Amino acid sequence: MTSSFEVPLTRREAVVQQLRQEIASGQLPPGTVLKDAEIASRLGVSITPVREAITQLTAQGLVDVAPNRTRKVSGLTQKSALELVDVMQLLACAGFAGGVENLTAEHIASLRKRYAEFTGALERGDVTAASAAGADFSTIVVMANGNRELQSLLDQVVVRTGRMMAMEPGSSLWHPWVTGYGEVLALLERGDRAGAVARYRQIYVEYRAAVEEILWHGDAEGAPS
Template identity: 30%
Template sequence: MNPLPKVDRPLLRDEAYERIRQAIINGTLPAGTALRDAFLARELGLSRAPVRQALLRLAGDGLVDSKPQSYTRVAEFVDDDVRDAVQLVRALHEFAVRQALPRLGPAHVAEMRAANERFAAAIGSSDVAAAMAADDELHDVPVRVCGNRAVATTIDRHTPLLRRLEHARFISLPAHRSVQRHNELIDAIADGDAERAAAVTSTIWSDLENLLETP
Protein backbone atom coordinates (compact mmCIF):
# COMPACT_ATOMS: atom_id res chain seq x y z
CA MET A 1 0.00 0.00 0.00
CA ASN A 2 1.32 3.47 -0.90
CA PRO A 3 1.92 5.81 2.07
CA LEU A 4 -0.46 8.70 2.60
CA PRO A 5 0.79 11.96 1.02
CA LYS A 6 2.22 14.65 3.24
CA VAL A 7 -0.10 17.59 3.91
CA ASP A 8 2.34 20.21 5.20
CA ARG A 9 2.97 21.94 1.85
CA PRO A 10 -0.71 22.62 0.99
CA LEU A 11 -1.26 23.93 4.51
CA LEU A 12 1.73 26.24 4.21
CA ARG A 13 0.49 27.40 0.82
CA ASP A 14 -2.93 28.18 2.26
CA GLU A 15 -1.40 30.01 5.22
CA ALA A 16 0.78 32.11 2.92
CA TYR A 17 -2.27 32.89 0.79
CA GLU A 18 -4.34 34.06 3.76
CA ARG A 19 -1.54 36.19 5.23
CA ILE A 20 -0.66 37.93 1.96
CA ARG A 21 -4.32 38.35 0.98
CA GLN A 22 -5.12 40.06 4.28
CA ALA A 23 -2.12 42.38 3.94
CA ILE A 24 -3.36 43.44 0.50
CA ILE A 25 -6.92 43.93 1.72
CA ASN A 26 -5.98 46.08 4.71
CA GLY A 27 -3.42 48.14 2.81
CA THR A 28 -0.31 46.83 4.54
CA LEU A 29 0.77 45.96 1.00
CA PRO A 30 -0.50 48.93 -1.05
CA ALA A 31 -1.35 48.87 -4.74
CA GLY A 32 1.75 48.70 -6.91
CA THR A 33 3.93 47.09 -4.24
CA ALA A 34 6.46 44.69 -5.74
CA LEU A 35 5.94 41.17 -4.41
CA ARG A 36 9.24 39.28 -4.28
CA ASP A 37 8.81 35.68 -3.23
CA ALA A 38 12.19 35.54 -1.46
CA PHE A 39 11.35 38.59 0.68
CA LEU A 40 7.82 37.39 1.46
CA ALA A 41 9.15 33.94 2.33
CA ARG A 42 11.55 35.46 4.87
CA GLU A 43 8.82 37.67 6.32
CA LEU A 44 6.44 34.73 6.72
CA GLY A 45 9.08 32.25 7.84
CA LEU A 46 8.33 29.95 4.92
CA SER A 47 10.11 28.53 1.92
CA ARG A 48 9.59 30.20 -1.45
CA ALA A 49 7.47 27.38 -2.94
CA PRO A 50 4.26 27.98 -0.90
CA VAL A 51 4.65 31.74 -1.38
CA ARG A 52 4.84 31.32 -5.15
CA GLN A 53 1.74 29.13 -5.10
CA ALA A 54 -0.07 31.72 -2.99
CA LEU A 55 0.85 34.52 -5.40
CA LEU A 56 -0.49 32.52 -8.34
CA ARG A 57 -3.78 32.06 -6.52
CA LEU A 58 -3.95 35.75 -5.60
CA ALA A 59 -3.38 36.65 -9.24
CA GLY A 60 -6.43 34.53 -10.08
CA ASP A 61 -8.39 36.49 -7.46
CA GLY A 62 -7.48 39.79 -9.09
CA LEU A 63 -5.41 41.00 -6.15
CA VAL A 64 -2.02 40.50 -7.79
CA ASP A 65 -0.72 41.45 -11.24
CA SER A 66 2.02 39.27 -12.67
CA LYS A 67 3.99 39.14 -15.88
CA PRO A 68 6.46 36.24 -16.23
CA GLN A 69 10.11 37.30 -16.09
CA SER A 70 9.03 40.90 -15.52
CA TYR A 71 7.06 41.73 -12.36
CA THR A 72 4.70 40.54 -9.66
CA ARG A 73 2.95 43.31 -7.75
CA VAL A 74 -0.19 44.22 -5.83
CA ALA A 75 -2.91 44.99 -8.37
CA GLU A 76 -4.10 48.54 -8.79
CA PHE A 77 -7.63 49.35 -7.63
CA VAL A 78 -9.91 49.08 -10.68
CA ASP A 79 -13.45 50.40 -10.13
CA ASP A 80 -14.97 48.29 -12.89
CA ASP A 81 -13.53 45.08 -11.42
CA VAL A 82 -14.88 45.94 -7.98
CA ARG A 83 -18.27 46.87 -9.42
CA ASP A 84 -18.44 43.51 -11.20
CA ALA A 85 -17.55 41.75 -7.95
CA VAL A 86 -20.18 43.68 -5.96
CA GLN A 87 -22.90 42.80 -8.44
CA LEU A 88 -21.98 39.12 -8.42
CA VAL A 89 -21.66 38.90 -4.64
CA ARG A 90 -24.96 40.75 -4.19
CA ALA A 91 -26.80 38.25 -6.41
CA LEU A 92 -25.23 35.29 -4.63
CA HIS A 93 -26.09 36.62 -1.18
CA GLU A 94 -29.67 37.19 -2.28
CA PHE A 95 -29.81 33.60 -3.55
CA ALA A 96 -28.27 32.28 -0.31
CA VAL A 97 -30.80 34.15 1.85
CA ARG A 98 -33.73 32.82 -0.18
CA GLN A 99 -32.44 29.25 -0.08
CA ALA A 100 -31.47 29.31 3.58
CA LEU A 101 -34.51 31.04 5.03
CA PRO A 102 -36.65 27.92 5.60
CA ARG A 103 -33.77 26.46 7.66
CA LEU A 104 -32.80 29.59 9.57
CA GLY A 105 -34.02 29.21 13.13
CA PRO A 106 -33.81 31.20 16.38
CA ALA A 107 -30.21 30.12 17.01
CA HIS A 108 -29.13 31.47 13.62
CA VAL A 109 -31.01 34.73 14.23
CA ALA A 110 -29.28 35.08 17.59
CA GLU A 111 -25.91 34.41 15.93
CA MET A 112 -26.55 37.17 13.40
CA ARG A 113 -27.71 39.64 16.07
CA ALA A 114 -24.56 38.98 18.10
CA ALA A 115 -22.41 39.56 15.00
CA ASN A 116 -24.21 42.84 14.33
CA GLU A 117 -23.59 43.95 17.91
CA ARG A 118 -19.88 43.27 17.39
CA PHE A 119 -20.07 45.14 14.09
CA ALA A 120 -21.66 48.19 15.75
CA ALA A 121 -19.07 48.17 18.55
CA ALA A 122 -16.21 47.95 16.04
CA ILE A 123 -17.66 50.82 14.01
CA GLY A 124 -17.94 52.89 17.19
CA SER A 125 -14.25 52.34 17.96
CA SER A 126 -13.14 52.76 14.30
CA ASP A 127 -11.74 49.22 14.28
CA VAL A 128 -12.07 48.44 10.60
CA ALA A 129 -10.62 44.92 10.83
CA ALA A 130 -13.04 43.92 13.58
CA ALA A 131 -15.94 45.53 11.71
CA MET A 132 -15.17 43.60 8.53
CA ALA A 133 -14.77 40.35 10.48
CA ALA A 134 -18.13 40.83 12.21
CA ASP A 135 -19.79 41.73 8.91
CA ASP A 136 -18.41 38.56 7.33
CA GLU A 137 -19.67 36.49 10.27
CA LEU A 138 -23.16 37.96 9.96
CA HIS A 139 -23.52 37.37 6.23
CA ASP A 140 -21.86 33.96 6.45
CA VAL A 141 -24.79 32.54 8.43
CA PRO A 142 -27.28 32.27 5.51
CA VAL A 143 -24.46 31.36 3.12
CA ARG A 144 -23.44 28.50 5.41
CA VAL A 145 -27.00 27.35 6.07
CA CYS A 146 -27.99 27.38 2.39
CA GLY A 147 -25.43 24.60 1.92
CA ASN A 148 -24.37 25.50 -1.63
CA ARG A 149 -20.59 25.12 -1.75
CA ALA A 150 -20.30 26.77 -5.16
CA VAL A 151 -22.01 29.88 -3.80
CA ALA A 152 -19.78 29.94 -0.72
CA THR A 153 -16.60 29.44 -2.75
CA THR A 154 -17.47 32.14 -5.28
CA ILE A 155 -18.35 34.65 -2.56
CA ASP A 156 -15.10 33.90 -0.75
CA ARG A 157 -13.12 34.46 -3.92
CA HIS A 158 -14.63 37.84 -4.78
CA THR A 159 -15.26 39.36 -1.35
CA PRO A 160 -11.60 40.42 -0.84
CA LEU A 161 -11.97 43.00 -3.64
CA LEU A 162 -14.90 44.48 -1.73
CA ARG A 163 -13.13 44.44 1.62
CA ARG A 164 -10.21 46.22 0.02
CA LEU A 165 -12.64 48.98 -1.02
CA GLU A 166 -14.06 49.21 2.50
CA HIS A 167 -10.63 49.42 4.10
CA ALA A 168 -9.54 52.13 1.65
CA ARG A 169 -12.70 54.21 2.17
CA PHE A 170 -13.62 53.32 5.72
CA ILE A 171 -14.23 56.97 6.61
CA SER A 172 -16.92 57.11 3.89
CA LEU A 173 -18.74 53.96 4.98
CA PRO A 174 -22.42 54.51 5.85
CA ALA A 175 -21.64 52.73 9.12
CA HIS A 176 -24.67 53.45 11.26
CA ARG A 177 -26.96 52.84 8.29
CA SER A 178 -25.24 49.48 7.82
CA VAL A 179 -26.07 48.51 11.41
CA GLN A 180 -29.72 49.37 10.74
CA ARG A 181 -29.71 47.47 7.43
CA HIS A 182 -28.40 44.43 9.25
CA ASN A 183 -31.18 44.71 11.82
CA GLU A 184 -33.74 44.93 9.01
CA LEU A 185 -32.28 41.81 7.41
CA ILE A 186 -32.29 39.89 10.68
CA ASP A 187 -35.87 40.94 11.44
CA ALA A 188 -37.00 39.80 7.99
CA ILE A 189 -35.34 36.42 8.53
CA ALA A 190 -36.89 36.11 11.99
CA ASP A 191 -40.29 36.82 10.42
CA GLY A 192 -39.71 34.25 7.67
CA ASP A 193 -40.14 36.90 4.97
CA ALA A 194 -37.92 35.76 2.09
CA GLU A 195 -38.82 38.63 -0.25
CA ARG A 196 -38.04 41.31 2.33
CA ALA A 197 -34.83 39.56 3.38
CA ALA A 198 -33.65 39.37 -0.23
CA ALA A 199 -34.56 43.01 -0.85
CA VAL A 200 -32.64 44.21 2.21
CA THR A 201 -29.67 42.05 1.21
CA SER A 202 -29.67 43.69 -2.22
CA THR A 203 -29.74 47.15 -0.62
CA ILE A 204 -26.82 46.33 1.69
CA TRP A 205 -24.56 45.44 -1.23
CA SER A 206 -25.86 48.32 -3.35
CA ASP A 207 -24.81 50.70 -0.55
CA LEU A 208 -21.31 49.25 -0.85
CA GLU A 209 -21.30 49.75 -4.61
CA ASN A 210 -22.11 53.42 -4.01
CA LEU A 211 -18.70 53.79 -2.33
CA LEU A 212 -17.21 53.61 -5.80
CA GLU A 213 -18.65 57.05 -6.45
CA THR A 214 -16.99 58.43 -3.30
CA PRO A 215 -13.57 60.06 -3.86
Protein backbone atom coordinates (compact mmCIF):
# COMPACT_ATOMS: atom_id res chain seq x y z
CA MET A 1 0.00 0.00 0.00
CA THR A 2 1.43 3.38 -0.97
CA SER A 3 1.46 6.04 1.73
CA SER A 4 0.16 9.51 0.93
CA PHE A 5 2.42 11.07 3.57
CA GLU A 6 4.35 14.05 2.25
CA VAL A 7 7.78 14.82 3.65
CA PRO A 8 7.83 18.39 4.99
CA LEU A 9 10.05 20.93 3.29
CA THR A 10 13.51 21.42 4.75
CA ARG A 11 14.43 24.99 5.69
CA ARG A 12 16.54 25.25 2.54
CA GLU A 13 13.68 23.99 0.36
CA ALA A 14 11.26 26.39 2.06
CA VAL A 15 13.59 29.34 1.45
CA VAL A 16 14.13 28.28 -2.18
CA GLN A 17 10.37 28.07 -2.70
CA GLN A 18 9.77 31.49 -1.11
CA LEU A 19 12.55 33.29 -2.98
CA ARG A 20 11.57 31.64 -6.27
CA GLN A 21 8.00 32.88 -5.78
CA GLU A 22 9.22 36.41 -4.97
CA ILE A 23 11.43 36.45 -8.07
CA ALA A 24 8.63 35.17 -10.30
CA SER A 25 6.11 37.71 -8.99
CA GLY A 26 8.52 40.63 -9.38
CA GLN A 27 8.65 41.27 -5.64
CA LEU A 28 12.40 40.74 -6.08
CA PRO A 29 12.99 42.39 -9.48
CA PRO A 30 16.09 41.78 -11.67
CA GLY A 31 19.17 43.44 -10.20
CA THR A 32 18.04 43.12 -6.58
CA VAL A 33 21.04 42.42 -4.33
CA LEU A 34 20.44 39.38 -2.13
CA LYS A 35 21.91 39.71 1.37
CA ASP A 36 21.97 36.60 3.52
CA ALA A 37 21.39 38.32 6.87
CA GLU A 38 18.50 40.47 5.63
CA ILE A 39 16.71 37.51 4.05
CA ALA A 40 17.31 35.30 7.09
CA SER A 41 15.87 37.97 9.39
CA ARG A 42 12.85 38.57 7.14
CA LEU A 43 12.04 34.85 6.80
CA GLY A 44 12.84 33.95 10.39
CA VAL A 45 15.55 31.38 9.61
CA SER A 46 19.29 31.09 10.11
CA ILE A 47 21.80 32.25 7.51
CA THR A 48 22.84 28.70 6.52
CA PRO A 49 19.62 27.67 4.69
CA VAL A 50 19.52 31.09 3.03
CA ARG A 51 23.05 30.62 1.66
CA GLU A 52 22.18 27.09 0.51
CA ALA A 53 18.99 28.35 -1.15
CA ILE A 54 20.79 31.16 -3.00
CA THR A 55 23.40 28.66 -4.20
CA GLN A 56 20.60 26.48 -5.61
CA LEU A 57 18.89 29.45 -7.26
CA THR A 58 22.24 30.45 -8.77
CA ALA A 59 22.60 26.97 -10.29
CA GLN A 60 19.10 27.34 -11.73
CA GLY A 61 19.98 30.65 -13.38
CA LEU A 62 17.76 32.83 -11.21
CA VAL A 63 20.65 34.52 -9.40
CA ASP A 64 23.85 35.96 -10.84
CA VAL A 65 27.13 36.15 -8.89
CA ALA A 66 29.36 39.15 -9.68
CA PRO A 67 33.18 38.94 -9.54
CA ASN A 68 33.04 40.62 -6.11
CA ARG A 69 30.71 37.79 -4.96
CA THR A 70 27.64 40.05 -4.83
CA ARG A 71 24.51 38.00 -5.59
CA LYS A 72 21.78 39.65 -7.63
CA VAL A 73 18.50 38.48 -9.12
CA SER A 74 19.37 37.76 -12.75
CA GLY A 75 17.98 39.73 -15.65
CA LEU A 76 16.89 38.71 -19.13
CA THR A 77 18.49 39.73 -22.40
CA GLN A 78 16.71 39.51 -25.74
CA LYS A 79 18.66 36.37 -26.61
CA SER A 80 18.15 34.64 -23.26
CA ALA A 81 14.44 35.51 -23.23
CA LEU A 82 13.84 33.75 -26.54
CA GLU A 83 16.03 30.83 -25.51
CA LEU A 84 13.90 30.40 -22.37
CA VAL A 85 10.72 30.40 -24.44
CA ASP A 86 12.20 27.72 -26.70
CA VAL A 87 13.21 25.54 -23.74
CA MET A 88 9.83 26.01 -22.07
CA GLN A 89 8.13 25.01 -25.33
CA LEU A 90 10.15 21.80 -25.62
CA LEU A 91 9.48 20.76 -22.03
CA ALA A 92 5.85 21.82 -21.79
CA CYS A 93 4.76 20.40 -25.14
CA ALA A 94 6.47 17.07 -24.41
CA GLY A 95 4.79 16.89 -21.01
CA PHE A 96 1.40 17.93 -22.36
CA ALA A 97 1.49 15.40 -25.19
CA GLY A 98 2.51 12.67 -22.76
CA GLY A 99 -0.16 13.48 -20.20
CA VAL A 100 -3.19 14.29 -22.32
CA GLU A 101 -4.27 10.65 -22.83
CA ASN A 102 -4.28 10.10 -19.06
CA LEU A 103 -6.69 12.93 -18.32
CA THR A 104 -9.88 12.00 -16.48
CA ALA A 105 -13.15 13.91 -16.21
CA GLU A 106 -11.88 15.19 -12.85
CA HIS A 107 -8.71 16.54 -14.48
CA ILE A 108 -10.74 18.35 -17.13
CA ALA A 109 -12.99 19.84 -14.45
CA SER A 110 -9.86 21.11 -12.69
CA LEU A 111 -8.66 22.63 -15.97
CA ARG A 112 -11.98 24.47 -16.31
CA LYS A 113 -11.59 25.81 -12.75
CA ARG A 114 -8.00 26.96 -13.36
CA TYR A 115 -8.97 28.64 -16.61
CA ALA A 116 -11.75 30.56 -14.83
CA GLU A 117 -9.27 31.60 -12.13
CA PHE A 118 -6.75 32.62 -14.80
CA THR A 119 -9.12 34.84 -16.78
CA GLY A 120 -10.76 36.16 -13.62
CA ALA A 121 -7.42 37.22 -12.17
CA LEU A 122 -6.52 39.06 -15.37
CA GLU A 123 -9.86 40.86 -15.31
CA ARG A 124 -9.09 41.97 -11.74
CA GLY A 125 -5.59 43.06 -12.76
CA ASP A 126 -3.94 40.47 -10.47
CA VAL A 127 -1.09 39.26 -12.65
CA THR A 128 0.48 37.21 -9.83
CA ALA A 129 -2.67 35.12 -9.41
CA ALA A 130 -3.07 34.91 -13.20
CA SER A 131 0.48 33.59 -13.60
CA ALA A 132 -0.09 30.96 -10.89
CA ALA A 133 -3.41 29.77 -12.34
CA GLY A 134 -2.02 29.74 -15.88
CA ALA A 135 0.96 27.65 -14.81
CA ASP A 136 -1.35 25.27 -12.93
CA PHE A 137 -3.42 24.75 -16.09
CA SER A 138 -0.42 23.21 -17.87
CA THR A 139 0.83 21.46 -14.73
CA ILE A 140 -2.40 19.45 -14.39
CA VAL A 141 -1.80 17.88 -17.80
CA VAL A 142 1.97 17.51 -17.48
CA MET A 143 1.62 15.79 -14.10
CA ALA A 144 -0.86 13.33 -15.62
CA ASN A 145 2.17 12.19 -17.61
CA GLY A 146 3.69 11.04 -14.31
CA ASN A 147 7.14 12.49 -15.05
CA ARG A 148 7.96 14.57 -11.99
CA GLU A 149 11.50 15.33 -13.16
CA LEU A 150 10.10 16.91 -16.31
CA GLN A 151 7.75 19.05 -14.23
CA SER A 152 10.60 20.09 -11.92
CA LEU A 153 12.66 21.30 -14.88
CA LEU A 154 9.65 23.04 -16.34
CA ASP A 155 8.96 24.83 -13.03
CA GLN A 156 12.46 26.34 -13.10
CA VAL A 157 12.07 27.62 -16.65
CA VAL A 158 8.56 28.94 -16.01
CA VAL A 159 9.79 31.02 -13.07
CA ARG A 160 12.47 32.67 -15.20
CA THR A 161 10.20 33.17 -18.18
CA GLY A 162 7.42 34.43 -15.92
CA ARG A 163 9.19 37.74 -15.49
CA MET A 164 8.18 38.60 -19.04
CA MET A 165 4.56 38.11 -18.00
CA ALA A 166 4.85 40.27 -14.87
CA MET A 167 3.46 43.38 -16.54
CA GLU A 168 0.15 45.07 -17.22
CA PRO A 169 -2.89 42.76 -17.51
CA GLY A 170 -3.57 44.11 -21.00
CA SER A 171 -0.15 43.14 -22.34
CA SER A 172 -0.17 41.32 -25.69
CA LEU A 173 1.82 38.53 -24.03
CA TRP A 174 -1.30 37.29 -22.25
CA HIS A 175 -3.38 36.92 -25.40
CA PRO A 176 -1.92 33.61 -26.71
CA TRP A 177 -2.61 31.98 -23.35
CA VAL A 178 -6.11 33.35 -22.82
CA THR A 179 -7.24 32.33 -26.30
CA GLY A 180 -5.17 29.16 -26.51
CA TYR A 181 -6.09 27.71 -23.12
CA GLY A 182 -9.76 28.38 -23.84
CA GLU A 183 -9.61 26.52 -27.15
CA VAL A 184 -7.52 23.68 -25.71
CA LEU A 185 -10.09 23.25 -22.95
CA ALA A 186 -12.97 23.22 -25.44
CA LEU A 187 -11.23 20.54 -27.49
CA LEU A 188 -10.60 18.39 -24.41
CA GLU A 189 -14.23 18.72 -23.33
CA ARG A 190 -15.28 17.50 -26.79
CA GLY A 191 -12.90 14.53 -26.51
CA ASP A 192 -10.53 15.74 -29.24
CA ARG A 193 -7.23 15.11 -27.45
CA ALA A 194 -5.07 15.13 -30.58
CA GLY A 195 -6.57 18.48 -31.50
CA ALA A 196 -5.89 19.78 -27.98
CA VAL A 197 -2.20 18.82 -28.26
CA ALA A 198 -1.89 20.56 -31.63
CA ARG A 199 -3.60 23.69 -30.30
CA TYR A 200 -1.40 23.70 -27.19
CA ARG A 201 1.71 23.63 -29.37
CA GLN A 202 0.34 26.55 -31.36
CA ILE A 203 0.15 28.63 -28.16
CA TYR A 204 3.94 28.61 -27.99
CA VAL A 205 4.29 29.65 -31.63
CA GLU A 206 2.01 32.62 -30.96
CA TYR A 207 3.65 33.42 -27.62
CA ARG A 208 7.14 33.43 -29.10
CA ALA A 209 5.99 35.76 -31.85
CA ALA A 210 4.49 38.11 -29.23
CA VAL A 211 7.72 38.03 -27.19
CA GLU A 212 9.77 38.84 -30.31
CA GLU A 213 7.48 41.74 -31.14
CA ILE A 214 7.94 43.21 -27.67
CA LEU A 215 11.68 42.61 -27.59
CA TRP A 216 12.31 44.24 -30.94
CA HIS A 217 9.84 47.10 -30.60
CA GLY A 218 9.60 47.59 -26.85
CA ASP A 219 5.79 47.66 -26.84
CA ALA A 220 5.33 46.55 -23.27
CA GLU A 221 6.35 47.92 -19.93
CA GLY A 222 8.89 45.69 -18.22
CA ALA A 223 10.09 43.94 -21.39
CA PRO A 224 13.67 42.67 -21.17
CA SER A 225 16.35 44.60 -23.03
